[in-house]
Amino acid sequence: ELVGRHDVCAGRAGTFSWGMRQRLGIAVALIGDPAVLILDEPINGLDPDGIFWIRNLMKQLASEGRTVFVSSHLMGEMAVTADHLIVIGRGRPGPANAITDVAGVRVGHTTIVRGDGPLVIGEGPVRTGVTMILPHDGDPWTEPLFAGSHTLNGNGELTGLEWIREAGHLTGPIGITNTHSVGVVRDGIIRNAVRALPFGTSYWALPVVGETWDGLLNDIDGFHVTADHVDAALAAAHGGAIEEGAVGGGTGMVCHEFKGGIGTASRVVPADLGGFTVGVLVGVFSWLLRDEE
DSSP states (O other): OTTSOGGGTTSOGGGSOHHHHHHHHHHHHTTTOOSEEEEESTTTTOOHHHHHHHHHHHHHHHHTTOEEEEEOSOHHHHHTTOSSOOOOSOSBOOSSSSGGGSTTOEEEEEEEEEOOSSOBTTTBOEEEEEEEEEOSSSOTTTSOEEOOOOOSSOOSOBTTHHHHHHHOEEOSOEEEEEGGGHHHHHHHHHHHHHHHSOTTOOOOOOOEEEEEOOTTTSOGGGOOOOHHHHHHHHHHOBSSSOOOBSSGGGTTOEETTEEOOEEEEEEEOOGGGTOOEEEEEEEOOBOOSSOOO
16 A cells, blocks of 8 residues: 555566556565665656656655665756765776775785685685785874774674774775684784884774675684784785785675675765775675575
């Protein structure tokens, strides 16, 4: 009833018009009463009455406290519907199309691949690693940067996050590894800092280390990541084009039953918009493409 097509609920989807299929897709998205909705071009195929309906539906869902993300090429329609707009397409990729196009940023990986065959905890197969992001070309331990954070779904661990929220500072490199090695990488970052700083330096650290689960391909309970792997990733950090895919912290990642991993991109916005360079690096993981019976 919410999508206005209860009168055809007994019909075959293959006989529906494009607009009716759009409504059916939205009905499917609403199953389970989700708190977050992602709608891709929901207006396509709808007549004027349908457009008016979807506009009001999105506003109603948002007024109920839900988050509604909408992608659309119809900017005029979005301008009268959405509370916030993000325009994708302005800007051009940087020279490396990577986070390292931001001046001073460097990235290094340590990739650990050993063994094949059935899982033997403590032995393998091992498909994991560490990715380190150095945020500028100065001393990351004593020269902090302003930082912020946003949590989309709250499922995951990122150490040092409370200090970022409290102080708005990033006081070291950022690490990415598997879920069960977050503590090791965190401690490894501190060890590297203690060794790098002059003797007698008064220093404390709340390192930022994020995780994703690689237990589908990796002996995650074998604890194969060590502090030495952190040192190696930091030593390997460089600018320019960086390695992507099944490397570093992305080595064992799976995304909707496809191979996941590390990805990166950048955009340089026009000079009249500030001329800024924006870079991203992601470690991709998500669960099954379909529910298993």
